Amino acid sequence: MQLPGSFPLTRLRRNRMDGWSRALSAETRLAVQDLIWPIFLTAGEGQRDEVPSMPGVFRVSVDRVVAHVAEAVELGIPAVALFPYTPMEARDEEGTGALDPENLLCRAARALKAAYPALGLIGDVALDTHTTHGHDGVIRAGEVDNEATVSVLTRMAVLQAEAGVDCIAPSDMMDGRVGAIRRALDARGLVHTRIMSYAAKYASGFYAPFRDAVGSTVGANRLGPADKKTYQMDPANSDEALREVALDIAEGADMVMVKPGLPYLDVLHRVRREFGLPTFVYQVSGEYSMVMAAVRNGWLDHDRAMMEALMAFKRAGANGILTYFAVSAARLLRAG
Numbered sequence: 085m086q087l088p089g090s091f092p093l094t095r096l097r098r099n100r101m102d103g104w105s106r107a108l109s110a111e112t113r114l115a116v117q118d119l120i121w122p123i124f125l126t127a128g129e130g131q132r133d134e135v136p137s138m139p140g141v142f143r144v145s146v147d148r149v150v151a152h153v154a155e156a157v158e159l160g161i162p163a164v165a166l167f168p169y170t171p172m173e174a175r176d177e178e179g180t181g182a183l184d185p186e187n188l189l190c191r192a193a194r195a196l197k198a199a200y201p202a203l204g205l206i207g208d209v210a211l212d213t214h215t216t217h218g219h220d221g222v223i224r225a226g227e228v229d230n231e232a233t234v235s236v237l238t239r240m241a242v243l244q245a246e247a248g249v250d251c252i253a254p255s256d257m258m259d260g261r262v263g264a265i266r267r268a269l270d271a272r273g274l275v276h277t278r279i280m281s282y283a284a285k286y287a288s289g290f291y292a293p294f295r296d297a298v299g300s301t302v303g304a305n306r307l308g309p310a311d312k313k314t315y316q317m318d319p320a321n322s323d324e325a326l327r328e329v330a331l332d333i334a335e336g337a338d339m340v341m342v343k344p345g346l347p348y349l350d351v352l353h354r355v356r357r358e359f360g361l362p363t364f365v366y367q368v369s370g371e372y373s374m375v376m377a378a379v380r381n382g383w384l385d386h387d388r389a390m391m392e393a394l395m396a397f398k399r400a401g402a403n404g405i406l407t408y409f410a411v412s413a414a415r416l417l418r419a420g
């Protein structure tokens with residue numbers, strides 16, 4: 085790009101001098117409509133427990149979920165993403181609880197759809213919240229088995245869609261799962277159920293607080309790998325992210341996601357530029373917890389740190405952001 089102008093005729097500080105000219109010069113805007121709120125579900129009744137490593141984030145029981153999202157709906161947040169904290173007694177090595185129509189996610193989806201028909205419901209499709217070992221799939225011969233996992237995920241997706249989930253979000257990183265899920269949904273006539281694929285999801289250390297929240301910490305276990313590096317991406321790669329996204333689009337993804345957020349802004353930017361389809365970013369639990377920890381120590385200002393990170397995602401090309409800050413940010417945006 086040819087950049088005309090030179091000092092002193094050109095002074096870039098001029099437009100920065102007043103609020104009105106800064107507002108007119110802003111290249112990027114953040115709106116409530118950009119926000120997706122991830123919420124955690126827990127068993128029992130009347131439960132609302134704060135996640136210890138995520139101050140201000142709660143796990144709620146299904147009977148409280150409608151009240152829990154009331155403010156988000158009121159504020160105009162377009163969609164929520166549902167994640168269950170499945171009790172240990174409901175988990176097994178195969179993650180069969182994922183196929184129980186009475187599981188936390190399906191029950192919450194039915195309740196939310198009935199209460200707020202216009203609220204978008206995004207369902208997490210992966211087995212980590214249902215397995216005892218915390219892996220996103222089923223383990224065969226010491227490895228997370230691709231095809232065996234995909235066949236469970238397709239049934240899980242259909243079940244969620246039938247419970248009222250509008251958008252299936254496979255967060256597992258198995259190869260070929262988007263196409264298999266699309267075909268399974270279509271075969272049931274669920275042709276309008278959207279798929280937001282976790283297309284470029286990295287093997288990240290920033291998921292630790294989430295794994296606390298849903299009880300899915302992976303470690304040394306007798307069955308399979310001690311981490312998720314055999315299916316989640318290597319943080320060193322971004323060309324590979326484009327291949328992941330291209331495959332998911334070819335398989336029928338309606339929206340794609342890059343995850344985590346701030347450490348992968350370059351990937352987000354490339355994906356949006358290259359493909360131009362609705363592109364989302366997940367500001368993950370560790371990103372949230374870092375800000376909150378610094379805020380609690382008096383080292384960062386909550387609102388400034390939050391809004392700056394969210395704006396960075398928009399600037400890099402995100403159409404929308406999954407963020408635990410969704411409600412706080414929406415309040416601030418509404419307050420003007």
Ligand code: PBG
Nearest residue numbers: 210212255290291294368369370
């Ligand atoms: C797993 C899943 C993870 C997150 C969303 N879905 C963690 C993982 O891959 O182990 C992380 C979200 C966050 O950290 O906020 N299917």
